[in-house]
Amino acid sequence: MKLNVKLFAAARQLAGADQLAVDLPEGSTVSDLRYRLAMEHPDLAPLLPHVLFAIGSEYVGDSKPLADAMELACIPPVSGG
């Protein structure tokens, strides 16, 4: 299944892109996505243990099942304010 992951701040900068397409097997979870991103984008790897993922406007846990065509956001530690 094909997913799209939006990137922000240092994640965007390290990847050199504001979104990434990821292809994962059916039944994958957020945890699998995190692992796959680290494999395919070594520059992002140091950041990935520290990011959260969101679907729509909700943070999701690592066990969250993913579905084809999902849009996710990769949320590094926030620093607004």
Next chain:
Amino acid sequence: MKLNVKLFAAARQLAGADQLAVDLPEGSTVSDLRYRLAMEHPDLAPLLPHVLFAIGSEYVGDSKPLADAMELACIPPVSGG
């Protein structure tokens, strides 16, 4: 000795004046002033146990000695803000 006492808020309203002249014997203190005001101005009496007195911009205690020609302020409980 002759003193002048400025009045504010309910004290001013009860006395019907914004200041009062008071004549006290030499050696009198703030405590004596409080007593004399209550005697001479019965309308003020209920308020006087609750007021503070100030000389210049400083609150003074009941034992403070008074001197001729002093200007005092009678400060009922404040309600600014």
Next chain:
Amino acid sequence: MIELVTGPIDTQNILAQVTSPEAGAVVLFLGTTRQFTSGRETASLDYECYHDMALAKLAELEAEARTKWPIVHCAIVHRTGHVGLGEASVAVAVSTAHRSAAFEAGQWLIDTLKHVVPIWKKENWSDGTSQWVHPGLEVPKEIRSEP
């Protein structure tokens, strides 16, 4: 900046006075005229002060706050005279490097101001009566507005 004013409080000027590149946080408190107090309706307020002593006490408050918190700038402005519904009678603004100090100092300043600064509020109730407010004290009687 310590001021007693007789017209509307200029909050933009106050914010401009306290904002600084040395500060990361600004806290502004406004005390505004509330319409209902325990179900009773206020039409307006009048404030009276002992002018010179009020200014001196406000300056003391600022000085004491500066010993307690690392304040960059501080502004305290109190309005006297007639204050309408929803209008501000007092503004306290503090800027500090970090926000917790700004909140603490702002709250301490307004709490302490209400206890020590010789300023008094008269409630003008919607029923036409008026009453000086003297906390902790049964106000002697209700009286018609002074002329």
Next chain:
Amino acid sequence: MIELVTGPIDTQNILAQVTSPEAGAVVLFLGTTRQFTSGRETASLDYECYHDMALAKLAELEAEARTKWPIVHCAIVHRTGHVGLGEASVAVAVSTAHRSAAFEAGQWLIDTLKHVVPIWKKENWSDGTSQWVHPGLEVPKEIRSEP
């Protein structure tokens, strides 16, 4: 009132939005750009956000604050893009009947905003380098400003 803006924050409008005859207290917090952090000089900041999620999270913050305190009006405005020294990047304003709730709610809102709302700050240091700020994280490397 929840807003993400790209220009200067209009504090007068915010104060006008939250002031009310139902409220006796207004607390406004501004987060402003500090020139020095641990001796290092900042030239400016850039903020980036995940727009729709940031708005949704800010609205959730307001809703949660309203369950904790009796808030009359609430405004949260965050600026994104380039923010110069001394300028405000965020404003939080709360009005309540009594002042302690306004201070508590204001502080809770800004504290929580900093932990959950997807907005990021980039420090543009005076030496020409830039660095995204990700609390709790060694930022991977220092990098020249992005074009």
